[in-house]
Amino acid sequence: MPHDNREAGQKTGSIDLSAWRSRAAKFETEIAKAVIGQERVIRLLTIALFARGHVLLEGDVGVGKTTLLRAAARAVGGAYERIEGTIDLMPGDLVYHTYLAEDGRPRVDEGPVLRAGEDLAIFFFNEINRARPQVHSLLLRLMAERSVTAFNREFRFPHLVVFADRNRVEREETFELPAAARDRFLMEISIDTPADADTRRQLAFNTRFHDGDSLIASIEEGILAYDKLNDVGRAIQTEIKTSDTLERYVVNLWQAVRNPAEAGIEIPGVDTARLVAAGASPRGLSYLVRAARVAAWLDGRTMAVPEDIRSVFFETMAHRIFFEPVYELRRDRIARELVDALFETVPVP
Amino acid sequence: MLRAAVAAVSFLVAATQAAKAEVRAVHTVEPRAFGYFLGDTLERTIEIETGAEDEIVAASLPRTGASNYWLELRSLDLSSTREGDARIHRLRLTYQTFYAPIDPKKVTIPASEITIRGPAGSETATLPPFTLLTSPIREIFPEKSGETAETFLRPDATPGLRRSGNLRSAALALAALSGALLLLLARDMAWWPFSRRPARPFSRAAREIGHAFAKESNGAAYKSALLALHRAFDSTAGQRLLASDVETFLAAHPEHNRNHAEVARFFAASRAVFFGEAQREGEIEFPPADLKGLAATLARQERAAR
Numbered sequence: 152m153p154h155d156n157r158e159a160g161q162k163t164g165s166i167d168l169s170a171w172r173s174r175a176a177k178f179e180t181e182i183a184k185a186v187i188g189q190e191r192v193i194r195l196l197t198i199a200l201f202a203r204g205h206v207l208l209e210g211d212v213g214v215g216k217t218t219l220l221r222a223a224a225r226a227v228g229g230a231y232e233r234i235e236g237t238i239d240l241m242p243g244d245l246v247y248h249t250y251l252a253e254d255g256r257p258r259v260d261e262g263p264v265l266r267a268g269e270d271l272a273i274f275f276f277n278e279i280n281r282a283r284p285q286v287h288s289l290l291l292r293l294m295a296e297r298s299v300t301a302f303n304r305e306f307r308f309p310h311l312v313v314f315a316d317r318n319r320v321e322r323e324e325t326f327e328l329p330a331a332a333r334d335r336f337l338m339e340i341s342i343d344t345p346a347d348a349d350t351r352r353q354l355a356f357n358t359r360f361h362d363g364d365s366l367i368a369s370i371e372e373g374i375l376a377y378d379k380l381n382d383v384g385r386a387i388q389t390e391i392k393t394s395d396t397l398e399r400y401v402v403n404l405w406q407a408v409r410n411p412a413e414a415g416i417e418i419p420g421v422d423t424a425r426l427v428a429a430g431a432s433p434r435g436l437s438y439l440v441r442a443a444r445v446a447a448w449l450d451g452r453t454m455a456v457p458e459d460i461r462s463v464f465f466e467t468m469a470h471r472i473f474f475e476p477v478y479e480l481r482r483d484r485i486a487r488e489l490v491d492a493l494f495e496t497v498p499v500p
Numbered sequence: 501m502l503r504a505a506v507a508a509v510s511f512l513v514a515a516t517q518a519a520k521a522e523v524r525a526v527h528t529v530e531p532r533a534f535g536y537f538l539g540d541t542l543e544r545t546i547e548i549e550t551g552a553e554d555e556i557v558a559a560s561l562p563r564t565g566a567s568n569y570w571l572e573l574r575s576l577d578l579s580s581t582r583e584g585d586a587r588i589h590r591l592r593l594t595y596q597t598f599y600a601p602i603d604p605k606k607v608t609i610p611a612s613e614i615t616i617r618g619p620a621g622s623e624t625a626t627l628p629p630f631t632l633l634t635s636p637i638r639e640i641f642p643e644k645s646g647e648t649a650e651t652f653l654r655p656d657a658t659p660g661l662r663r664s665g666n667l668r669s670a671a672l673a674l675a676a677l678s679g680a681l682l683l684l685l686a687r688d689m690a691w692w693p694f695s696r697r698p699a700r701p702f703s704r705a706a707r708e709i710g711h712a713f714a715k716e717s718n719g720a721a722y723k724s725a726l727l728a729l730h731r732a733f734d735s736t737a738g739q740r741l742l743a744s745d746v747e748t749f750l751a752a753h754p755e756h757n758r759n760h761a762e763v764a765r766f767f768a769a770s771r772a773v774f775f776g777e778a779q780r781e782g783e784i785e786f787p788p789a790d791l792k793g794l795a796a797t798l799a800r801q802e803r804a805a806r
Contacts, residue, residue: 396774454776458744495739500730500774 166379166386168448175201175449178226178374185222185366186215187353188345195340195466196223197449200375202441203384204337205294205313207279207328207470214344216316220275221367227380228373229272229310232263236282236317238324242289246301264299264306271308272377279315280325287332294335310377330430330473337438338463339470384445391444392454396500400457403497404464405436408472408489416492421478421485428473435471442467457499465490521618522551523625524586534633538600541574542632544609546591548625550616552582556589557622560615570599571609591627597634604635702802705732706795713788719779725791726770726782732798743767755805762794 175197182193192208196219199206208216224231234245245264252258260266264274276282276290290313293299298307315336317325333339345351354360393401407414408431412424443459450459469486478485529545536542548556556578564573577592591614599607611629615622639645642652687694708728712721733741737749746767750757769786772778 392777394775394777454771456743456771456775458742461742497740498731498734499740499742500727500770 166383168383168386168390171383172449172451174374181226181370181374182219182222185370186219187360188347188350189215189219189342192219192340192342194449195338195463198442198445198463199338200227200312200380201384201387201445201448202337202438203312203381204438204441205335206315207333207336207339208314208316208342209319209339210316210342211344212318212320214342216318216342217277218363218366219342220314220316221363222370224273224275224314225367225370225372226374227272227312227377228375229377230267230270231273231275232267232271233275233277234263236276236278236280236286238281238283240282240286242285245286245289246299261301264293264308265301268306269308270310270378272310272312274308274311274313276313276315278317280317280328282326284326284329287326287329291332291335294332309381333470334432334434336470337442338466340466387445387448388441390453391447393440393444394454397455397457397460400497400499401436401440401460404460404493405431407493407497408468411489411492414493414496416489416496418485418488418492421488425475426478426485426489428475430471430473431468432471435468439464439467461494464494520621521554521616521623523548523554523616523623524551525549526625526627528628528630530630533631536597536599536632536634537637538598538634539596541594541596544593544595544630546593546627548589548591548614548616550587550589550623550625551618552585552587554587554616554618554623556580557615557617560613561591562593562612562627567595567609570597570607572596572598597632599634601634601636602640604633606631606633608632699735700799700802701732701735702795702798705729706792706799709792709795713792717788719783722779722783722788722791723773725788725795726766726773729766729791729795730770732795736802743771753805755801756798759794759797759801762790762797766791766794 179190179193179197182196183190186193196206200223206220208220210216234240244262246262247265248260248262250258250260264271274293279287279290289299293308293311294313297309297311298305300306313336317328345354359366407416409427411418411426412422416423418426439460440455442463443455446459446462447453447455465487469490472486472489473479474482474485525548527547527549529547531542531544558578561576561578562573564576566572572595574594574596575592576594578589580587580589582588595609597607599605601607609630609632612627614625614627616625638652686692705728709725712725712728715721730741733749736753737745741749746760746763750760750763756763765786769782769791772785773782776782
């Protein structure tokens with residue numbers, strides 16, 4: 152296909168997209184050395200980085216969420232800051248740090264968000280659901296506008312990507328993320344223990360995986376130049392075409408998510424006419440298309456196809472769909488079934 | 501039936517030889533001797549007691565059929581049993597009288613002789629005659645009592661209505677049984693109406709593609725032909741089928757497995773047309789004739805498979 156294989160000389164302005172594609176492939180292989188058995192999660196993380204979107208990882212304790220994000224941060228390069236979500240964390244703790252200096256006078260320094268200035272590439276929020284809503288709302292602005300106001304001036308972070316994780320085991324002393332905050336994440340990726348027996352054996356017995364710090368240190372640093380990613384992302388968005396048919400398809404999907412019953416979607420044990428309360432925001436839809444374009448580019452195509460939409464749909468859209476309260480408790484299962492049914496039902500092309 | 505046990509009529513036959521057959525007695529059991537009309541039957545039983553080894557000569561028995569102008573022997577049964585040192589031959593004779601008397605009249609069934617054969621010679625037994633009184637069944641001159649031919653003749657007996665109902669009921673019951681068995685068989689074999697014939701999406705798509713190209717042969721026709729085949733793939737798979745699902749689809753539908761390359765080309769062309777916005781490349785890659793051919797092949801395989 153002429154459209155699939157137009158690899159050579161794929162350049163937009165000064166960005167050589169095919170060279171960047173091989174860098175992306177290298178990024179994926181490097182991360183896969185540190186986090187094994189999570190190829191799909193790594194692919195989604197790569198898509199998120201090139202789509203310039205924030206990522207929320209969730210999963211059980213000890214499945215490698217933090218390792219994965221640290222590895223990704225190292226491979227992206229640039230300044231990296233992290234903070235642990237705790238119940239007494241306040242928004243101020245993110246932007247400044249007060250202490251008594253050696254000379255006995257009070258000092259105010261920049262907090263983790265401001266410390267690296269504009270170079271901040273990755274801000275890693277660990278256990279985000281332990282932080283209070285006040286912190287979440289600061290995060291809202293940081294994510295949406297990539298800026299904060301502190302010390303009477305505005306700080307901008309043009310290269311910033313927020314990674315956050317939360318575990319889904321505990322519910323005590325946690326604060327559910329508000330819908331507005333969740334909507335600002337490009338993807339919400341669920342990460343599970345690898346099912347493959349060989350991978351499990353390696354994780355348990357291979358000493359390489361026992362020491363997280365040396366594992367991270369083994370990853371090549373700065374494979375993706377963090378300060379170029381914005382330009383690359385823009386180039387990808389302009390280069391990858393979406394046809395009228397695909398646009399119609401996405402709109403149909405959107406329609407079907409808002410009104411599953413009208414689209415003829417049936418889920419056992421669920422009244423689909425009363426399932427979806429709200430959600431699937433226009434921002435979510437634009438994120439979806441952005442992610443799909445990146446997926447197409449990573450696959451070496453210049454056009455986005457329905458497979459691209461399908462490959463990123465669950466992670467980009469599921470957390471934006473809000474169910475009626477009676478169905479919220481069974482959210483995980485219903486969301487998966489809804490998305491599966493969606494792609495089985497909405498006609499393409 | 502008047503049972504008249506007539507005393508034994510013993511014939512002492514002039515015996516020429518001591519070892520000849522021996523007729524010891526002839527008993528007759530006669531029916532009533534009166535009240536016979538034209539067409540009536542009467543049954544006589546004659547028992548002949550003979551020596552143990554003696555037999556009746558069959559040729560000497562009265563013949564069935566007309567005995568004379570008014571009498572007919574309808575049937576004759578002969579049986580013989582051994583009792584001690586004797587043998588009893590039992591003859592059952594059924595006569596029918598056709599005598600049409602003008603007034604009550606005696607007629608006589610004549611005597612007849614039967615030859616008995618012994619080990620060393622024959623003997624004759626005589627069946628005695630039988631006299632019966634037969635009467636007319638109608639007046640000779642019915643006009644005298646004021647009757648006419650119309651009133652005098654008895655109406656014809658109404659024909660007996662033979663019931664064919666049993667046969668008909670049996671026929672109906674068997675038909676119902678056959679129907680029920682046929683239903684069971686149809687269910688077992690999944691014939692209509694127990695299994696609606698599985699839909700044949702590819703056959704329909706092949707037809708639609710034919711129509712699409714028959715009307716016009718421009719890009720729109722090509723697009724709608726592609727769409728028709730897509731819908732056929734969708735309904736065969738039971739879900740929307742994307743290009744990347746082809747492998748799974750063919751694994752689940754091995755009847756189409758031989759067309760792997762063609763199906764892949766179809767999806768590639770469809771991708772170019774719909775998502776690459778490169779209609780011409782699509783048509784060159786997978787010309788309408790190939791599209792028609794693929795649809796026809798898939799339809800044929802589908803028919804063969806179900």
